[in-house]
Amino acid sequence: MSTLRIDMTMSLDGYVAGPDQSLDDPLGKGGEALHEWMLATQSWRERHGQEGGEATVDDRYAAAWNENVGATIMGRNMFGPIRGSWQDDEWRGWWGEDPPYHTPVFVLTHHERAPLAMEGGTTFHFVTDGIESALAQAVAAADGKDVLIGGGASAAQQYLLSGLVDELTVHVVPVLLGRGERLFDHLDGGPVGLEPVELVASPAVAHFRYARAG
Amino acid sequence: MSTLRIDMTMSLDGYVAGPDQSLDDPLGKGGEALHEWMLATQSWRERHGQEGGEATVDDRYAAAWNENVGATIMGRNMFGPIRGSWQDDEWRGWWGEDPPYHTPVFVLTHHERAPLAMEGGTTFHFVTDGIESALAQAVAAADGKDVLIGGGASAAQQYLLSGLVDELTVHVVPVLLGRGERLFDHLDGGPVGLEPVELVASPAVAHFRYARAG
Numbered sequence: 001m002s003t004l005r006i007d008m009t010m011s012l013d014g015y016v017a018g019p020d021q022s023l024d025d026p027l028g029k030g031g032e033a034l035h036e037w038m039l040a041t042q043s044w045r046e047r048h049g050q051e052g053g054e055a056t057v058d059d060r061y062a063a064a065w066n067e068n069v070g071a072t073i074m075g076r077n078m079f080g081p082i083r084g085s086w087q088d089d090e091w092r093g094w095w096g097e098d099p100p101y102h103t104p105v106f107v108l109t110h111h112e113r114a115p116l117a118m119e120g121g122t123t124f125h126f127v128t129d130g131i132e133s134a135l136a137q138a139v140a141a142a143d144g145k146d147v148l149i150g151g152g153a154s155a156a157q158q159y160l161l162s163g164l165v166d167e168l169t170v171h172v173v174p175v176l177l178g179r180g181e182r183l184f185d186h187l188d189g190g191p192v193g194l195e196p197v198e199l200v201a202s203p204a205v206a207h208f209r210y211a212r213a214g
Numbered sequence: 215m216s217t218l219r220i221d222m223t224m225s226l227d228g229y230v231a232g233p234d235q236s237l238d239d240p241l242g243k244g245g246e247a248l249h250e251w252m253l254a255t256q257s258w259r260e261r262h263g264q265e266g267g268e269a270t271v272d273d274r275y276a277a278a279w280n281e282n283v284g285a286t287i288m289g290r291n292m293f294g295p296i297r298g299s300w301q302d303d304e305w306r307g308w309w310g311e312d313p314p315y316h317t318p319v320f321v322l323t324h325h326e327r328a329p330l331a332m333e334g335g336t337t338f339h340f341v342t343d344g345i346e347s348a349l350a351q352a353v354a355a356a357d358g359k360d361v362l363i364g365g366g367a368s369a370a371q372q373y374l375l376s377g378l379v380d381e382l383t384v385h386v387v388p389v390l391l392g393r394g395e396r397l398f399d400h401l402d403g404g405p406v407g408l409e410p411v412e413l414v415a416s417p418a419v420a421h422f423r424y425a426r427a428g
Contacts, residue, residue, distance in 0.1 A: 172226070172386060184226075
């Protein structure tokens with residue numbers, strides 16, 4: 001039994017990415033401010049071969065982000081800015097040759113493409129037959145470990161609407177982006193069936209964690 | 215110089231009131247869950263003649279809500295469910311004969327009505343010539359003390375858009391309302407000019423405080 005998790009950072013005004021995402025602005029305008037809290041943590045710095053950082057409550061959440069993750073699911077915008085069919089296979093993702101996932105990654109798209117193996121254990125699989133198929137494939141690949149929804153907003157919303165999410169963690173930063181992609185949107189009154197299990201904060205970010213109601 | 219403050223509680227998914235506000239549901243469906251954190255604080259309980267409650271960080275914020283407030287401004291929905299012209303003067307607000315404001319309260323409305331004096335120092339004044347007029351009247355009445363925007367979402371948005379707000383405090387509770395009145399909406403890319411000055415949390419609520427950028 002894999003646990004299906006969503007773990008995303010949101011501005012206080014509700015955005016998980018800024019507006020006008022592009023090749024130069026993968027997180028949208030101002031979006032990089034969302035993730036500063038994570039870059040300051042000890043576990044992030046260790047993972048990237050840097051010294052320093054503090055072992056705070058933020059560090060616990062930064063470390064938990066990819067702990068025990070066996071497979072990742074993401075929307076197409078999280079893989080790249082290209083729309084429509086894959087014109088060629090040159091685009092290999094935002095993430096460089098060694099993406100931070102180190103697992104199979106299932107990319108939701110309407111356009112078929114052969115799997116793409118990167119360094120460090122990340123292989124991108126392109127799934128064209130919907131979120132339940134992507135989840136089934138991710139669960140099989142995860143082999144008992146967790147399946148993480150890597151974002152973005154639209155992919156998270158589709159899984160929240162499906163009622164299949166076991167755990168939702170939202171890191172709220174005191175940033176006011178003003179525009180962008182809202183996490184809690186297009187949810188038809190949801191999410192439902194999730195109950196709060198933890199709220200803790202540092203001066204930089206408040207962590208809200210929910211679990212599926214028993 | 216009065217400080218213009220907004221101080222509101224919001225669900226994690228962005229709502230400061232539930233949907234379908236009515237005589238029976240002044241906070242909208244589910245909206246009462248927003249304010250449970252405040253009812254548990256020592257200062258709220260003392261103010262209402264009850265014993266108990268804990269002197270937590272939440273208590274500090276609950277106490278600060280109406281500290282040094284000399285006048286209050288609110289949107290019409292915060293005064294009552296009546297729309298259009300005042301049919302009669304029977305409606306005296308949601309708040310009972312001794313409203314919790316204990317100051318002059320300026321109600322934004324399109325429809326004139328004579329001032330309404332309640333017990334405990336609250337007098338409702340009905341302002342029909344816009345938010346700047348309401349603010350000028352509130353500042354005069356506050357006599358150097360703070361002016362508090364009491365809500366709701368629309369009134370808060372109008373003042374945030376005006377750039378006149380000196381201090382914004384948002385209490386975020388781990389409630390998912392799904393529908394209702396969003397605080398951060400209709401803001402045309404704003405709010406701008408506010409910088410974060412504090413983020414603290416209890417297990418019940420995270421307090422985000424902003425001040426006008428220097």
